[in-house]
Amino acid sequence: MAGGTQAQTEPAVSRERAEFQDWLAHSPTSPFAVLAMQPIGPGISIGDGGRDVPLTGLPLQRVVERGNALTLEANGASRPLPKNRLIAVGPYHLFASGPAGHTILLIYAAAPKSPHPSTYFPYDPKFVFRVHLLSTDSNRVQRVLGPDGIEVDATEVGTVSVLIGGVESRLRVLRIGAAGTEESELEIYFRDGTNDKDTYPAGRFVNLLPGASGGGGYLLDFNRSRNPFCAYSSAFPCPAPWRGNSVRAPIRAGEKYAGGGGSSPPVRPS
Amino acid sequence: MIALLLAASAVAVPLQGEWRAALDLAGGTLKFSVEVDGANRGKICIGSSCQEITSITVQGDTARFYIGDYDATITARIHADSLTGVYRNVGNRGPRTIPFRAAKGRWPSTPASPELIGRWDATFYQDTRTSPRVLEFHNTPRGLEGAFIANSGDYGVFWGTTIADSFEIAHFDGAFVYLIAGRLDGDTLRGTLHAGLRTQTRWTAVRSTGRPHLTPPTELTHADTVHPFRWSFPDLTGRMVSNDDPRFAGKVLVIDIFGSWCPTCHEAAPMLVGLYRRFHARGVEIVGFAYEVTGDSGIDNRQIRRFREKFHVPYLLLRAGLNDVEATAATLPQLSGFTAYPTTLFIGKDGRIRRVHAGFVGAATGALQTAQVVEFRTAVERLLAEP
Incomplete structure (x- = not known):
């Protein structure tokens, strides 16, 4: 069996895009299946005649957070609603996540509705950079909206520099962790000269990929740039662009904007 | 369906056997084994430790290995003597996929030098x-x-x-x-x-110098040790059981906060069953508080019963709630800093918590697990010796 590491090449990007398109089209947690995204706060009502989220075919329910525990209450009965798990309720699915007191409820239809396939710029190797992360000492933890519009704790870990269109740009990198594991992502949320024309106005996300050599370098492949979920559905709030992460030149690589989603996202630095 | 079964039987022979498998991570190759028998039942093995693959289906030249506990799949194209595909599990932020490949045979065994052991x-x-x-x-x-x-x-x-x-x-x-x-x-x-x-x-x-390097498991979670520990949860028939139940009066009580979904809890179960058999006749009770996945009593009770049967658990198991750390903590307000499944509580004859042991080190840790067994037995002996 041939040895090898993850192929960081055009075929790998094609495969990732195909996987993502399949997920968008068929997954029960596709952004195209989302009907509503609602902060729970002191409690919300959903279902037939629900004040916060009216849903036909579901008896009126109330979602309440008490002492860090979520419950679904209807007709004097209640059941726990676990976080970070897709729960079937009548013809819908519910997914609650976020820190206590800031819990967000996503309500999904049974299947994605009219998913738009994403469109991409042709793969362009000139937008693939080998970069080094210039670390910061502060490692400030801040709350930001992730690609899915849900608030997460993110650690400021440093910057990377790229030369695009003859101009060097320094981009901030935040580490966003996954609960309960040792995994995390090094994310860059950036704007560039294609926004408002070919790409989503609020900006796009891209990950830093660790180099195969393990020598501390990273791969920054803008062909892997992807839209925040607010580009797919106006149910999702859009992350505000990250301060300083603007590249004046157009980065004609990665995901384009196919229309739909939030039409006028806020464009102001966080 | 008939076509699928025919396809499955047609390729059952090539899948059967041991495969040296790998996931290609960004910076290295994660090696493991996949073993498939003649009935297309399989398991994933890490050295001597194996877990069952929930199902293996074959359609045409594609095999799908489903790992039900985590709703994960490995989908691979079957070649003459190799498999290539992806491992995938699904989140709400997109697919999580990692390239997978395998070839017939067994990874070589390479013992380490004494300098590493x-x-x-x-x-x-x-x-x-x-x-x-x-x-x-x-x-x-x-x-x-x-x-x-x-x-x-x-x-x-x-x-x-x-x-x-x-x-x-x-x-x-x-x-x-x-x-x-x-x-x-x-x-x-x-x-x-x-x-x-x-x-x-x-x-x-x-x-290691032998001095503690990690935070001791008895210092991660703290408890109200002044008042009796109060709790009340349904058993698997729905009947409420509480700390006031006469069966616990004047006895030493060990409470296992666990989940049937938690691999470490599976590792801990045989030790707790052994503890029960060793001490029950001397006045020790064990109760398992199960924190499960769905919140649906029918589904969760079924999973708890499966856990009970797998380990022949002779002590009481209660359905305590959901396996979210915050939700669990909310049901146990007399604990602070709850962090780990399983967590074991040692409770004296007066009903007050004396000791909280967060987490559990499994068989992979060798001497550490042996020390943990001794620690649990000693804790129970001390409580039994109290007036």
Whole structure:
């Protein structure tokens, strides 16, 4: 069996895009299946005649957070609603996540509705950079909206520099962790000269990929740039662009904007 | 359906046998084994530790291995003597996929040199933060095995290979994807933890001195030790059971806060069953508080019963709630800093908590697990000796 590491090449990007398109089209947690995204706060009502989220075919329910525990209450009965798990309720699915007191409820239809396939710029190797992360000492933890519009704790870990269109740009990198594991992502949320024309106005996300050599370098492949979920559905709030992460030149690589989603996202630095 | 069955029987022979499998992470190769029998039943093995694959289906030239506990799949194209495809589990932020490949045969067994064997105190560096871990290595008939231990317990068996002064050990169970690579540099180990496809964390380690390197499991979670511990949860028939139940009056009580979904809790169960058999006649009760996945009593009770049957649990199991750390903590307000499944509470004859042990170190940790067994028995003996 041939040895090898993850192929960081055009075929790998094609495969990732195909996987993502399949997920968008068929997954029960596709952004195209989302009907509503609602902060729970002191409690919300959903279902037939629900004040916060009216849903036909579901008896009126109330979602309440008490002492860090979520419950679904209807007709004097209640059941726990676990976080970070897709729960079937009548013809819908519910997914609650976020820190206590800031819990967000996503309500999904049974299947994605009219998913738009994403469109991409042709793969362009000139937008693939080998970069080094210039670390910061502060490692400030801040709350930001992730690609899915849900608030997460993110650690400021440093910057990377790229030369695009003859101009060097320094981009901030935040580490966003996954609960309960040792995994995390090094994310860059950036704007560039294609926004408002070919790409989503609020900006796009891209990950830093660790180099195969393990020598501390990273791969920054803008062909892997992807839209925040607010580009797919106006149910999702859009992350505000990250301060300083603007590249004046157009980065004609990665995901384009196919229309739909939030039409006028806020464009102001966080 | 008939076509599917025909396709399955047509390729059953090529899948049957042992496969040396790999996940290609950004910075390394995570090696494990897949074993398939003649009826297309399979298991994923990390060295000597195996877990069943829920189902294997074959359609045309594509095999699908489904790992039900984590709703994960490995989908692979079947070639003459190899498989290529992807491991995938699904989140709400997109698919999580990692390239997978396998070839017929068994990974070579490469025992490690004595310089590596034993326990090492490790420091993991992420950004400017550091955190303690313990690494443990031992040789087995399957080659090098190890354990990776954090404050809340270990991550199960790691298995791997060595070449000269370098080594790699890995753990894959369908959800956790961990590869620890390192080399011996004088009297120090240096390496990288690869978590999932692309998280890399640098670490160094020195020989354990025997002094505690991790936060002791009895200091992670604190309890109200002044008042009797109050609790009330339904048993598997729905009948409420509480600390006031006469069966617990004047007895030493051990409470296991666990989940049927939790691999470490599965490792802890035989030890607790042994503890019960050893001490029950002398006035010790054990109760398991199960924190489960769905919140649906029918589904969760079924999973708890399956756990009870698997380990022949002779003590009472109650359905306590959901397996979210925050939700669990909310049902146990007399505990603070709840962090780990399982957590074991030792309660005196007067009903007050005397000791809280967070986490559990499994068989992969060798001597540490032996010490833990002694610690549990000693804790119970001390409580029995109280007036």
